[in-house]
Amino acid sequence: xxxxxxxxxxxxxxxxxxxxxxxxxxxxxxxxxxxxxxxxxxxxxxxxxxxxxxxxxxxxxxxxxxxxxxxxxxxxxxxxxxxxxxxxxxxxxxxxxxxxxxxxxxxxxxxxxxxxxxxxxxxxxxxxxxxxxxxxxxxxxxxxxxxxxxxxxxxxxxxxxxxxxxxxxxxxxxxxxxxxxxxxxxxxxxxxxxxxxxxxxxxxxxxxxxxxxxxxxxxxxxxxxxxxxxxxxxxxxxxxxxxxxxxxxxxxxxxxxxxxxxxxxxxxxxxxxxxxxxxxxxxxxxxxxxxxxxxxxxxxxxxxxxxxxxxx
Ligand SMILES: [Zn+2]
Ligand SMILES: [Zn+2]
Numbered sequence: 529x530x531x532x533x534x535x536x537x538x539x540x541x542x543x544x545x546x547x548x549x550x551x552x553x554x555x556x557x558x559x560x561x562x563x564x565x566x567x568x569x570x571x572x573x574x575x576x577x578x579x580x581x582x583x584x585x586x587x588x589x590x591x592x593x594x595x596x597x598x599x600x601x602x603x604x605x606x607x608x609x610x611x612x613x614x615x616x617x618x619x620x621x622x623x624x625x626x627x628x629x630x631x632x633x634x635x636x637x638x639x640x641x642x643x644x645x646x647x648x649x650x651x652x653x654x655x656x657x658x659x660x661x662x663x664x665x666x667x668x669x670x671x672x673x674x675x676x677x678x679x680x681x682x683x684x685x686x687x688x689x690x691x692x693x694x695x696x697x698x699x700x701x702x703x704x705x706x707x708x709x710x711x712x713x714x715x716x717x718x719x720x721x722x723x724x725x726x727x728x729x730x731x732x733x734x735x736x737x738x739x740x741x742x743x744x745x746x747x748x749x750x751x752x753x754x755x756x757x758x759x760x761x762x763x764x765x766x767x768x769x770x771x772x773x774x775x776x777x778x779x780x781x782x783x784x785x786x787x788x789x790x791x792x793x794x795x796x797x798x799x800x801x802x803x804x805x806x807x808x809x810x811x812x813x814x815x816x817x818x819x820x821x822x823x824x825x826x827x828x829x830x831x832x833x834x835x836x837x838x839x840x
Contacts, residue, residue: 531581532608534564534762535588536742538574538623538717540638541596546570546619549594554617560587563612565761567623571634573597574623574717576762579609596636603715603742611762624718627690628725643711643723643734648744651710651737652752663704667692667713667722668759674802675766675777675787676741676756678712689718696729708733714758716740745769757787765789779804781813792816794824 543549546568553566557577562584564577577587592598621629633640646654655662664678669691673683682704684695695701709731711719719736726734737744741758748754749769756776757766766787775785780801789800793814799821807813812829815821 532579533581533584534576534578534605534607534611535584536576536603536605536715537600538572538715538720539597539600540572540623540634540720541636542634543568543570543572543596549573550617550619552594553591554615556587556590557615557617560584561609562587563609563615565612566617567620568618569620569623569629571629571632572623573600576612577609577615578607578611578762601739603739605742605767607762607764611764622721624721625689626692626721626725628693628721631725631728632721639720639724641724641727642720643727643736645738646710646735647738648747648752651735651744652748654708654710654735655753658708662708662710664753665701665704665709665711665722665726667711667718671789671800672714672759675775675789676754676758676773677776678710679753679755681712692722693725696725701731705731706733708735710735710737712737712741712744714740714760715742750774759789777802779807780817781807790814792818792821793828794821797821797824 550568560579560583562577562579564575566573566575588602592600664681666673666677666681666683669686669688670683677683684692686692686695711722711734713719716737716739723734723736741754744752744754745758750772755774757768757773759766775787777785777787779786780803782804784804786802786804790803790808792799792801793811797816799816801816803814811832812825815825
């Protein structure tokens with residue numbers, strides 16, 4: 529089997545013609561057999577693609593030929609094109625959808641007026657110096673944070689990135705406005721926007737974890753301030769940084785630790801929920817918890833038990 533990799537990358541930079549960049553990227557990825565998801569806006573590019581090692585190397589070299597992307601960093605991880613259902617390359621208003629396209633200004637250095645970038649080591653130093661005063665603020669959806677987060681992190685009540693503006697404006701986090709806040713997300717892209725939105729709303733001391741959880745995990749594994757699994761938006765679902773990773777998620781049925789999201793047994797239900805191996809193996813507890821799905825599961829369980837008796 530030939531070697532393959534997944535790349536994670538973004539760059540905030542003015543893109544004069546997003547459609548032209550989209551068509552170029554789509555053609556490039558197709559020619560290299562890459563799959564994944566790339567979003568381009570007038571503010572930059574955000575992507576994750578997988579493919580053969582030689583192909584992703586070529587992809588990086590060719591993508592950096594675009595002037596605004598020449599110094600873009602690429603994070604590597606294990607995986608392949610098969611971890612993605614298809615190739616999707618699109619133009620959108622935002623490369624991460626906060627619903628704040630008009631609040632964002634970018635120049636050749638990135639987001640204008642964003643938070644202070646801290647390397648993983650600098651984040652540890654900040655916490656060592658200022659202790660519990662420092663607050664980690666999760667820039668991801670609550671579902672992602674449920675299986676892994678920084679120690680004592682604040683996790684906003686967000687189902688999608690679009691929920692953050694309302695969360696910030698709710699007043700719920702106003703007590704953090706005079707504390708040092710470290711925003712973090714998977715690869716760093718969401719915090720670029722989140723930090724700017726927080727600074728605009730009167731948060732006084734905003735830092736952002738450069739390279740996101742991915743880079744922090746590469747450097748410190750499970751021996752630093754990170755706890756649990758990293759949720760990822762591809763077939764892998766979650767990754768761990770070492771064999772020592774804590775399981776901080778819990779099965780919604782029995783409470784046992786788990787880091788695996790499952791589809792509800794009801795095929796019409798789109799919910800993904802944390803269910804442990806034992807509970808998912810039993811049809812009566814393979815549901816998401818909603819009443820109609822609970823009833824669906826009971827019926828399914830009765831059918832299975834009925835067939836067991838018949839065959840027995
Ligand atoms: Zn369980
Ligand atoms: Zn359900």
